Amino acid sequence: MEENTIINPWANEKNYSILNLGPTHPATHGIFQNVLTMDGEKIIDAEPTIGYIHRAFEKIAERRPYYQITPLTDRLNYCSAPINNLGWFMTVEKLLGITTPKKVDYMRIIVMELARITDHLICNSVIGVDSGALTGFTYIFQEREAVYEIYEEISGARLTTNMGRIGGFERDFSKTAIEKIKAFLIRFPKKLQEFENLLLRNRIFMDRTIGVGGINAERALNFGFTGPNLRAAGVDYDVRATSPYCSYEDFEFDIPIGTQGDVYDRFCVRNEEMRQSLRLIQYALDNLPEGNFHANVPEFYLPAKEKVYNNMEALIWHFKIVMGEIDMPKAEVYQAVEGANGELGFYLISDGGRTPYRLHFRRPSFIYYQAYPEIIRNGMLSDAILTMSSMNVIAGELDA
Amino acid sequence: MMISLLVAMYSTYFERKFAAWFQDRLGPNRAGPFGLMQPLADGLKLLFKEEFMPNTANRFLFIMGPMLAMFVALLTSAVIPWGSFIVIEGKEYSLQVADVNIGILYIVAVTSVGVYGIMLGGWASNNKYSLLGAIRAASQMISYELAMGLAILAIVMMSGSLSLSDMVAQQKGINWNIWYQPVGFLIFIICALAECNRAPFDLPECETELVGGFHTEYSSMKLGFFLFSEYINMFISSAIISALYFGGFHFPFEDSLGLSQNWLAIVGALVFFIKISFFGFVFMWIRWTLPRFRYDQLMRLGWTWLIPLAIFNILITAVVLMLHN
Secondary structure (H helix, E strand, O other), X not given: OHHHOOOOOOOOOOOOEEEXXXXXXXXXXXXXXXXXXXXXXXXXXEEEEOOOOOOOHHHHHOOOOHHHHHHHHHOOOHHHHHHHHHHHHHHHHHHHOOOOOHHHHHHHHHHHHHHHHHHHHHHHHXXXXXXXXXXXXXXXXXXXXHHHHHHHHHHOOOOOOOOOEOOEOOOOOOHHHHHHHHHHHHHHHHHHHHHHHHHOOOHHHHHHHOOOOOOOHHHHHHHOOOHHHHHHOOOOOOHHHHOOOOOHHHOOOOOOOOOOOOHHHHHHHHHHHHHHHHXXXXXXXXXXXXXXXXXXXOOOOOOOHHHHXXXXXXXXXXXXXXXXXXXXXXXXXXXXXXXXXXXXXXXXXXXXXXXXXXXXXXXXXXXXXXXXXXXXXXXXXXXXXXXXXXXXOOHHHHHO | OHHHHHHHHXXXXXXXHHHHHHOOOOOOOOOOHHHOOHHHHHHHHHHHOOXXXXXXXXXXXXXXXXXXXXXXXXXXXXXXOOOOEEEEOOEEEEOOOOOOOOHHXXXXXXXXXXXXXXXXXXXXXXXXXXXXXXXXXXXXXXXXXXXXXXXXXXXXXXXXOOOHHHHHHOOOOOOOXXXXXXHHHHHHHHHHHHXXXXXXXXXXXXXXXXXXXXXXXXXXXXXXXXXXXXXXXXXXXXXXXXXXXXXXXXXXXXXXXXXXXXXXXXXXXXXXXXXXXXXXXXXXXXXXXXXXXXXXXHHHHHHHHHHHXXXXXXXXXXXXXXXXX
């Protein structure tokens, strides 16, 4: 009799539905897949899949001369490409033991803070879009455009900038570039305020974001969070302050922190960081030292064209530099910069050849995304979308 | 009906123009002067698009959904009093298609059928995003219909009639209901937004979460019908708001102008149209300014704020009416 009883294994369990969020979905801003187990609108469990745009950058880097790795770093967090470029140069400079002139450092800080502003702009305006308020996005995108015009003036490119050289910049800031930066510094704070007014005290926006997608400081540290997401949780860790690079020690700036680590705190922290970045740019611009725009490293800096055409030594160097035939010292270095998204680290092992023996990118998005299922569990579908955009997980950086 | 269709067509144009205006953009400006032919071009494009139907969809219901939505949206315009009456050769022609004596009840009844269009369409697509959208739409529209009905009830108590033309007639001059029912008006406009699935209540489509919500799987003119019915609903809602709270085709000092009845009717109809356009504009304004609610917050707003408030409003109205008499 016992054997004939039909046992229904799900008799006491609820019936959940599976929802494939992604790989292509309007809210994922890139290619992510999340397999959500849903109870109606509530998320019971989430299983992220990564690797949809994995391009094996770390492996490619092992076959490329150092200066050719720069374009790869562009494509990590493409919202703030200059930080990645300059961070990579700093790593190589550390390997070579080059000290850059103050002027280069200050120029770099201007560019990196501009990049931070664009990245935060995109992140925050996209939080608005994902919560349904499209207008703030269009207001703020005009300002991003202004920054891209500055990039264009400095390096000739806009999104994937490939900016600078090992030891400095390829050319000095032009007059137009300086003017554009100054104009931006004057215009931007008003626009930022306008954008903030649209959302910051909006009741619906606050209801949507406060207490949503939160993570406490301890969990965040355990996961290895850095950058705005960790600061929103209340930890005042900032690479620029804790281990200054690129003359950040000359500057004075505040590190905004949140308390809850939720979407709203991240939004506020990013907004405040943009203001601090403006402060840094202003200071760097006002105190821009005189001097050369690159360090004195003839083996990494292309000689002048007249010399290349008329002088054999210069021609040889030109050839060696372009072909990447410069041997590097044997060493192991780690250089971290405060990327727009968090601590962006380059762990480089050189065995003395023309290419790195091994290069690892410490990509903050990769770390954030590991915490994503835990954060969105027991939330609603709408919360998951907002959490994703507020953590600023960028597919290019996640998959590298 | 033709008017509603035409208006709906051009409200898509104006929506885009206003959105562009709010967002520092230009908006449609290529098709015809100022882009005025854009709605026609859009309609034509929708007609020529491939008609796609998922294999697993329920064919009958899948087609039924948009048809029902469109049909119901068009039905409501019949009882709206567009103007008073025109006298031609001694005969009075009313500017209302059907002066039903239960006009407002008819509108509430018909719009509540509208939810079936969305629900069936979303459910029949056999897509999880559509289903979520359909569920959201159904629960949202049912919840907000209650508060809307209660807000209307207060007006009905004041006018003592269910006929829209009677209600409008009582608001002659500037004796508009908005002065007596400000709370009711607020409740009504919020519910109207929710009924039309407009932001901040656009959860059923909710592009960033549900891809396209209930119309994820729709293409071609079937999608067009859904979008169209939304704009018609918006137009009708604006018309009802103007008729219930802002005196319909009445305008201040209409008697002292010394116009003949025919001119009065025409000017009145124009004024009514201006009022409707204003509310249409407000709808768009709200859409392009506010973020969206979350599902549970939406329900909380509907059930724990609007409905008690509406009931309270009815009580106050009743007490005032009793004391007044």
